[in-house]
Amino acid sequence: MSTEALFQTHLVLGYVVWLLCFGAYGLPWLGSMDRIAAQRAIATLHSFRFFGLVFILPGVVGPDLPASFATFAAYGDFATGMLAMLALLTVKVRQLFWAFVVAFNIVGMVDLIVDYYQAIQADLPAHAGLLGAAYAMPILYVPLLMITHITAFYFLLRPHRSASRAITENARAS
Incomplete structure (x- = not known):
C-alpha cells in the first residue's frame, strides 16, 4: 500500500474511531454538564495544542x-x-471566558481547515514520512480536535438548558 493510501486510511479511521468513542462516551458526558463545565472540558483538551509546535x-x-x-x-x-x-484562566469573569471560548474555537477550527488545505497543496499524504514522530498527530489527535470544535459550537448555539434537566432527560432516554 502506498504512503498516501496508508495516511488517508489512518486519517479516515481516526475520524471513525473518535466519532464512535465520542458518540458513546464524550457527547453524553458533556451533554450532562452545564454549559460552562462542558466548555471548560473542551478547553482543557485544546490547551494541549501547544504541542503542535x-x-x-x-x-x-x-x-x-x-x-x-x-x-x-x-x-x-x-x-x-x-x-x-x-478561557480556563478567566472562567470567573464570564464575559472574558465566553469571548475566549469563541476565540479558541474559531482560531482552532480555521487552523485545522487551513492545515488540511495546505497538506493537500503540499501533497503531504504522499510524503507522510516527513512528519516523522509527529505522524500520529494528524491521524489520532486532529480528528478529536475537529470533533470537539464542532461540539463546542453546537453547545454555544443550542438553547440553554440546566445540568439537572439534562441529567433527567438522559435518565429517561436510557
Missing part, C-alpha cells in the same frame, strides 16, 4: 517537511492552545 522542531519532523504546512500548523495550534488556556 513539534511541527517546526528539527529532529522530530523531517527537514523537508513543507514550511507552508509546518509553520502555519505549529503556530495555529500554539495560538489555539493559548486561547484555550486563557
